[in-house]
Amino acid sequence: MGNCVGSPAQVDTFISHPTSGASKALGISRTSHSSNLSSSIFTPSGKSSSQSLPTPRSEDEILSSPGLKAFSFNELKTATKNFRPDSLIGEGGFGYVYKGWIDEQTLSPSRPGSGMVVAVKKLKPEGLQGHKEWLTEVNYLGQLHHPNLVKLIGYCLDGENRLLVYEFMPKGSLENHLFRRGPQPVSWATRIKVAIGAARGLSFLHDAESQVIYRDFKAANILLDADFNAKLSDFGLAKAGPTGDRTHVSTQVMGTQGYAAPEYVATGRLSARSDVYSYGVVLLELLTGRRAIDKSKVGVEQSLVDWAKPYLGDRRKLFRIMDTKLEGQYPQKAAFTVASLALQCLNPEPRSRPKMSEVLEELEKLQDLKSSAKNSPARYKSSMPSPIKSPLRNPRSSLNGTPSASPLSSNRRSPRVR
Numbered sequence: 001m002g003n004c005v006g007s008p009a010q011v012d013t014f015i016s017h018p019t020s021g022a023s024k025a026l027g028i029s030r031t032s033h034s035s036n037l038s039s040s041i042f043t044p045s046g047k048s049s050s051q052s053l054p055t056p057r058s059e060d061e062i063l064s065s066p067g068l069k070a071f072s073f074n075e076l077k078t079a080t081k082n083f084r085p086d087s088l089i090g091e092g093g094f095g096y097v098y099k100g101w102i103d104e105q106t107l108s109p110s111r112p113g114s115g116m117v118v119a120v121k122k123l124k125p126e127g128l129q130g131h132k133e134w135l136t137e138v139n140y141l142g143q144l145h146h147p148n149l150v151k152l153i154g155y156c157l158d159g160e161n162r163l164l165v166y167e168f169m170p171k172g173s174l175e176n177h178l179f180r181r182g183p184q185p186v187s188w189a190t191r192i193k194v195a196i197g198a199a200r201g202l203s204f205l206h207d208a209e210s211q212v213i214y215r216d217f218k219a220a221n222i223l224l225d226a227d228f229n230a231k232l233s234d235f236g237l238a239k240a241g242p243t244g245d246r247t248h249v250s251t252q253v254m255g256t257q258g259y260a261a262p263e264y265v266a267t268g269r270l271s272a273r274s275d276v277y278s279y280g281v282v283l284l285e286l287l288t289g290r291r292a293i294d295k296s297k298v299g300v301e302q303s304l305v306d307w308a309k310p311y312l313g314d315r316r317k318l319f320r321i322m323d324t325k326l327e328g329q330y331p332q333k334a335a336f337t338v339a340s341l342a343l344q345c346l347n348p349e350p351r352s353r354p355k356m357s358e359v360l361e362e363l364e365k366l367q368d369l370k371s372s373a374k375n376s377p378a379r380y381k382s383s384m385p386s387p388i389k390s391p392l393r394n395p396r397s398s399l400n401g402t403p404s405a406s407p408l409s410s411n412r413r414s415p416r417v418r
């Protein structure tokens with residue numbers, strides 16, 4: 001794995017369309033190359049991800065990572081009240097996620113309602129690929145620790161059963177907050193906070209001495225704690241970055257349609273800048289409240305990037321695509337900064353995209369500015385640099401023939417490239 005080739009990569013492309021959360025591989029295989037199905041995974045070894053070179057680890061080594069508990073299936077059955085439907089908190093392409101309770105000290109199952117709350121992900125039987133992604137997740141999250149990565153508490157490998165036990169993230173995923181109709185729309189300040197948290201997580205992965213490419217950055221994989229601190233989850237597709245003078249690794253095209261970088265989808269060449277592209281898509285979702293892909297729309301509006309791009313570099317047009325759920329409650333200057341950052345992240349040329357650390361720096365400046373200013377909507381208005389019409393006056397305005405910035409009417413999930 002991780003071969004760097006000069007010619008277009010041989011890749012397998014699997015495109016799947018999750019229906020009600022279930023990922024079904026359509027199995028569009030372009031070639032037969034599948035080198036990353038090896039049972040050894042190259043990862044940063046040792047406790048500090050930034051001080052050692054990637055080393056392959058065997059399954060046994062991965063599963064005996066210090067700090068990870070090996071749960072039995074029965075223990076997790078007890079912790080989740082026998083995986084009862086009322087414990088179900090979510091469903092993704094690879095399985096169901098249940099709420100469970102364990103004792104904080106011993107980590108053994110405790111009475112529901114007592115002890116520590118955990119999220120237990122139970123994988124649907126997925127064969128070799130499912131096992132590989134499960135193992136990759138245990139491998140990375142068993143070694144990488146950062147406030148903006150979700151904490152893996154343990155796992156279960158019991159016959160056909162594969163489970164993962166995480167810290168519980170009370171506010172669920174960013175996807176749920178941005179796109180599901182709820183009583184409380186996500187405020188501008190919270191959107192910036194989430195963007196910063198997620199950028200910190202990605203920067204940590206990219207800047208580790210043994211770089212890690214996350215490969216599945218999207219709103220569904222950004223989980224939120226009670227204070228809207230963002231943590232990246234789902235490391236099943238994570239991959240060691242290129243080493244030496246290499247600019248990319250060549251690999252199967254995996255990820256989620258609408259978020260995956262175009263050069264990666266076209267050639268299988270994966271780099272940290274592919275994650276930067278996906279980050280740009282999430283910035284667009286935060287600005288517009290629209291999903292990366294929305295099949296309920298027609299034409300260019302189906303693709304958030306294609307639809308939004310023409311508005312991102314123009315201060316006077318930007319308000320037309322801003323999320324109407326914000327009701328104009330955002331500082332226009334900051335929104336333009338975020339839009340400009342998104343545009344840079346979405347540059348078709350990977351080398352022209354900024355590094356995550358640079359993106360983070362820019363976003364942190366916005367937050368610093370905000371904390372040194374009074375945070376009222378009136379203040380937002382008075383900070384407008386040019387005579388742009390306040391979206392407050394006309395929150396739903398859109399020019400004739402231009403897309404409206406309406407909240408989505410559809411909750412359909414984007415298809416997954418697998």
Ligand SMILES: Nc1ncnc2c1ncn2[C@@H]1O[C@H](COP(=O)(O)OP(=O)(O)OP(=O)(O)O)[C@@H](O)[C@H]1O
Pocket residue numbers: 018021023089090091092093094095096097119121150166167168169170172173175176220221223233234416
């Ligand atoms: N640690 C957690 N704490 C709280 N809720 C969680 C946790 N992990 C997952 N969830 C919930 O379960 C849902 C499903 O997560 P999962 O990772 O299985 O799928 P997904 O990321 O939505 O989609 P997919 O992985 O198929 O692309 C999440 O959207 C979230 O609401």
Ligand SMILES: [Mg+2]
Pocket residue numbers: 092220221233234
């Ligand atoms: Mg996920």
